[in-house]
Amino acid sequence: MAVESDSVAAGLDGYAASAPRALPSGRTVTRLRRPAPAPAPRGAPDGTGAPGTVAAPGPDAPGGRPASDAAGTGDPAGRHRPAPGGDGTGAPAGLPVPDASGAAVTHAAVDVVAGGVGPAAAAVTAAVALTTSPYAYDLVVSAGIGGGFAPHAPLGSVVVSDAIIAADLGADTPDGYLAVEELGFGCSVHLPPPALPGRIAEALREGGRRHVVAPVLTLSTVTGTAARTAELIARHPRAAAEAMEGFGVAEAAAAHGVPVVEIRAVSNTVGPRDRAAWRIGEALDSLRDTFRLLGSTVFLEDL
Numbered sequence: 072m073a074v075e076s077d078s079v080a081a082g083l084d085g086y087a088a089s090a091p092r093a094l095p096s097g098r099t100v101t102r103l104r105r106p107a108p109a110p111a112p113r114g115a116p117d118g119t120g121a122p123g124t125v126a127a128p129g130p131d132a133p134g135g136r137p138a139s140d141a142a143g144t145g146d147p148a149g150r151h152r153p154a155p156g157g158d159g160t161g162a163p164a165g166l167p168v169p170d171a172s173g174a175a176v177t178h179a180a181v182d183v184v185a186g187g188v189g190p191a192a193a194a195v196t197a198a199v200a201l202t203t204s205p206y207a208y209d210l211v212v213s214a215g216i217g218g219g220f221a222p223h224a225p226l227g228s229v230v231v232s233d234a235i236i237a238a239d240l241g242a243d244t245p246d247g248y249l250a251v252e253e254l255g256f257g258c259s260v261h262l263p264p265p266a267l268p269g270r271i272a273e274a275l276r277e278g279g280r281r282h283v284v285a286p287v288l289t290l291s292t293v294t295g296t297a298a299r300t301a302e303l304i305a306r307h308p309r310a311a312a313e314a315m316e317g318f319g320v321a322e323a324a325a326a327h328g329v330p331v332v333e334i335r336a337v338s339n340t341v342g343p344r345d346r347a348a349w350r351i352g353e354a355l356d357s358l359r360d361t362f363r364l365l366g367s368t369v370f371l372e373d374l
């Protein structure tokens with residue numbers, strides 16, 4: 072599920088879109104499936120490994136995981152539960168499909184959903200998509216554009232989350248901000264599976280895409296002053312990006328027991344508001360390239 076679903080979907084070249092599934096809200100989940108690879112000669116390995124399926128929901132590209140979110144494949148662990156009837160492409164996504172030689176091969180599927188702007192809209196969209204899906208998901212990706220913290224994340228670079236942090240979920244006090252953990256209730260951090268950010272980074276490095284693995288902050292308000300920027304950096308010195316949806320998507324994914332990661336392409340630098348300096352087009356190009364790289368690597372792997 073992804074907020075910026077167009078770039079996520081456009082990046083997944085080699086994947087074929089099937090008829091959208093409508094959510095009660097009117098938003099749609101578009102399933103993109105990578106066709107099974109060409110058959111290998113009899114007796115030879117099919118060369119596919121055991122491709123898993125990914126979900127990319129995200130509000131910006133809540134492909135997911137978002138970006139958007141993705142769905143599952145036939146998995147001995149039983150994580151995948153393709154529904155009868157499939158997705159309209161003729162075979163249930165993620166199930167092993169016999170190739171021309173009769174050998175079973177699997178293929179990946181990614182469901183892309185535009186989740187809306189802000190943590191609440193993104194959480195609702197992700198939760199509804201997860202709850203009403205005929206498939207189980209291996210991963211939810213919250214993807215889209217975001218603000219980058221200098222010097223970690225320059226314009227056009229990609230930030231892969233190693234933590235998704237609700238940076239304004241707490242209380243303001245005369246002595247400073249208190250996160251919900253300090254107030255004694257709730258949780259303001261979701262963590263992706265430990266190996267996943269590194270694996271995504273490896274794919275981006277091999278693809279020549281500038282990136283950093285770091286915490287991504289979720290805020291309901293785009294930062295627009297030097298004072299607020301300094302405050303966030305003081306509280307989260309490792310953070311490389313801020314956006315408005317990741318924590319909402321992560322809450323929905325966690326409620327369903329599905330791993331989550333956030334991926335942001337940097338459209339602007341976090342700081343005093345300078346709308347003319349935003350480079351949304353370049354960031355969307357970067358996001359599309361990122362999903363092209365992931366769609367031919369990480370999304371085909373067991374997660």
Ligand SMILES: O=C(O)c1cccc(C(=O)CC[C@H]2O[C@@H](n3cnc4c(=O)[nH]cnc43)[C@H](O)[C@@H]2O)c1
Nearest residue numbers: 074131188216217218293294313314315316338346
């Ligand atoms: O202020 C404007 O004129 C304006 C025009 C277009 C878009 C915006 C946004 O605020 C987009 C929010 C959207 O993009 C993500 N995003 C991008 N940069 C940041 C940021 O620095 N801080 C927080 N969110 C950002 C966000 O996830 C939303 O989905 C404004």
